[in-house]
Amino acid sequence: MRKWLPLFAACLGTLMLLIDVTIVNVALPDIATDLHAGLADLQWVVDGYALALAALLLVLGSLADRIGAKHTYLAGLVLFALASLGCGIADTATNLIAARVLQGVGGAAMFATTLSLLHATYLGRDRGTAFGVWGAVSGAAAGIGVVLGGVLTEALSWRWIFFVNLPIAVLAIVLTALVFPASTRHANRSVDIGGMLSFATAATALTYGVIRGGEHGWTDGRTVAALIVGAVAVVVFVAVESRSAAPMFPLALLRNRNFGATLLGASGQTFAAFACTPLVSLWLQQQLRMSPLHAGLALLPMAVTAFVVAGAFGRLAHDAAPKWTIGAGLVVVGVGSGLLTIVDAGSSWVALVPGLVVIGAGIGINAPALVSVGMAAVPPHQGGTAAGAVNTARQLGLALGVAVLGTVFHEVADAGQPMTLAHFVAGLDAAFAVAAAVGIVFGAIAFGLFHRRPQAESAKEEQQVVAA
Template identity: 55%
Template structure:
C-alpha cells in the first residue's frame, strides 16, 4: 500500500546507518593490509563512528525540532552518502578515519530524526504497525552488519562496504522528497540552545571516548580518569544551565516522571544486555572455533530473524498492550536469552548460542518498537526530535558502556581461568584474537593441552559475560515493570500541513 512508502524511506536510512555500526568489524584485517597500517590503528574506523553517534544525537535531534525533521534527515542521508564515497576511495588511513567520522555525523542526523518522522507520519493502529516495522529493521540491521560485511569483503572488496551505501542513499533521498511531508521547524524566534548542545556533546563525547579507549590506556591511568572527569564536569555544567534556558535542548523536567526515567534506564540496559556481548562471542567464534567472517556472522542469524519477525508482528498485534508489560516482558526475555548461554563449556560449538540468540531476538523484537514509540508519547510533536535523540543517545551510550564493562568482565574471567589451570598463556594475547597463533606455535607435545586450556579459558570468560548480561537484562525488565506507565503524556493532534506541503499518499 502506498501509505507505507514514507515508512520505507525512513527505514532505508535506519537500516543503512545501523548496519554501518558493525559492518566494518570483519573487514578491518583487509583494510589494514590494503592501506599498509596496523589492525589496532584501524580500530578508530569503528570507534570514531560510534563516538559521533553518541555525542551528536541529542544535539541534532534538538536542531531538527527547530528546522524540520525531514530536512535534517535528508541532509544526514546526503552527508552519509558523500562520506561513504570518500571512505571507499580513501588510500590513506587518516583520510578513511576522518571521513568515517563525517559518516557518523550523517548517521547521527538520521538516527535523531527517524522515530520523530514515524511518529508524525502515522497515528493510531498504523503508528503501532509503523514502529513495529521500524523496530524490526533496527533489530535486523544490528545483527546483519557482520554478515553483509563478510560477504562484501570476501567476494568483492572491503571498499564495497562503503560503496553499497550510495544507491541506497539515492533511493532514500528520492523517496523522502517524494513521499514524506515537509515539517516546519519550531515556533518562530525559537533560538538554538548552543550552550546546552556544546556541554552535552562534550560530556557524551568524553564519556564515550573514555569507555572505548579505557582498556587501552588503563582504567586507572591519568588519560582515562581525565576523560571521565571532563565528562562529569561538562555534564554538571549542562545540568546547571538547562533549567535556566528558555528553550532547553533537553527538558530536564521530563525526568521528574518515573516513566521517562525508566525508559532511559531501559534503553541503556537493552543495548548492554542484548548487543554488547556480540563482540566477544564473535571473537570466540573466529579466534577459537576457527569460523570465517561470514560463518561467524551467520551464527547471529537466529537473533536477527527472531527480532525482525517479532517486531513486525508486535507492532500489528500489541498496539493496545501497556508498554509497561511489553517492555518488562521483552527485557526479561533478553536477560533470559543471555542466561541460556551460560551453559557454554570448553567443548561447545556455535550451536550453544542458538537458543539464547532466539530468546534474546524475541525480546529485542518485542521491546525496541515500544521503547521508541513510548518515548515519542512523552513529548509534544514539536519536541519529538529531542525525545528521539534522548532515547537513541541512551542506547548508544549503553552499547559503549556495555562493551567496556563486559570487556573487563571477560578479561577477568579469562585471566582467572588461565591462572587456575596454569599453562603460562597471555590473557591479553587471547583477548586480542591471537588464540590460533598461540596454539600453532606451541610444541607438538603440548599442543593438545594448550588448545584445551584456551577453549576452557574462553568459555569461562564468556560465561561470566553472559551472567552479567542476563542479570542486567532482568534488571531492565524489573525497572520497566516498576516505573513505565502509559500514557505518559496526553495525545497531541498532528501538526497541520502547510498548503504547499506534499501529502502522504492514500492507501490503495
C-alpha cells in the same frame, strides 16, 4: 501501498546507518593490510563512527525540532553518502577514520529524525505498525551488517562495504523528498548553544573514556582524564539547561516516569543484547576457526527472530501497557543472555541458538515499544529531542556494555595465565552472566517505573497529522 512509502524511506536510512556500526568488523584484517593500519587505527575505524553517533544524536535531534525533521534527515543522508564515498576511496588510515567520523555525523542526523518523521506521518494502529517495522529493522541491522560485511569483503573488497551505501542513499534521498510532507519549523526558537556544546562535550568525553577504559584499563591516564572532563561537562550541561529559557533538553522531561523508564530500557537493551557480540565473534573466529561470513551467519538467529517478532508485535504494542513491553521485554533479553552461559569448551556454534532466539524475541517485544512510548511521553514539537534522547541512550548503553563486558572477560579469561579455550569460554560465560543480570535488573526497575499507559492521543491528533 503508497501510505507505507514514508516508512520504507525511513527504514532505508535506519538500516544503512545501523549496518555500518557492525559491517566494518569482519573487514578489519583486509583494511589493515591495504592501508598499513595498526591496531589503534583499526579500533578508531570502528569507534570513530560510534563516538560521533552517540555524541551528536541529542544535539541534532534538538536542532531538527527547530529547522524541521525532513530537512535534517535529508542533510544527514547526503552527508552519509558523501562520507561513505570518502571511506571507500580512502588511501590512508587517517583519511578512513576522518571519513568514518563524518559518517557518524550524518548517521546521527538521520537517527535523530526518523522516529519524529514516522510519529508525524502515521496515527493510531498504523503508527504502531510503523514503529514495529522500524524496530524490527533496527533489531536485525547488527546481524545483517556482519553477514553483509563478510559477503562483500570476500567477494569484492573491503571498500565495497562503503560503496554499497551510495545507491541506497540515493534511493532514500529521492523517496524522502517525494513522500514526506514538509516538517513544521520552529525557526523563532532560540538555539541553545551552551546546552549543545556542553552535551556534545559530555557525550564525547564519556564515550571516549568508556571505550578507552575497555581497551587500556580504567586507571589509564587518558581514560581517567576523559571521564573527569565528561563528568564536569554533565554538571555544566545540567546548570545550563536549568537556567535556559529554551533548553535543548528540558530537564523536566526526566520527571516523567514513563520517559525516564524508556531511557533506562533503551540503554539496558543494547547492553544486555548486543554488548557481548564482539566477544562471541572472537570465539567463533579465533577459537572455532569459522570464517567471517560463517560467524555472521551463526549470529543470524537473533536478528531474524527480532525482525519477525517486532514486525508482528508492533501492531499490538500500541495497546499494551509499557511495563509489559519495555520492562518484561528487557527481562526476556536478560533470560536469553543467561541461556548463553551453557557454552562450554566442547560447544559448537549451535549452543548459541537457544539464547540468541530468546534475546531476539525480547528485542522484538521491546524495540517497537521503546519508540512509541518515548515519543508519546513528550509534546509533538519535542519529537526530535525525544528521539535523540532514546537513541543516545541506546548508543551509550552499547558503548558502556562493550567496555564493561570486555573488562569482565579479560579479568576471568586472563587470570595471570596463558589463555586456553577453557579460559576463553570461562571469560565468555562470565560476560554473558553480567549481561543477563543487567537485562533482568533493568527490566525489573523499568517494570516498576511504568505506573500507567501513556496518555491516549487526543481526538485532534487522530484527525490530523502532527508535524514533526
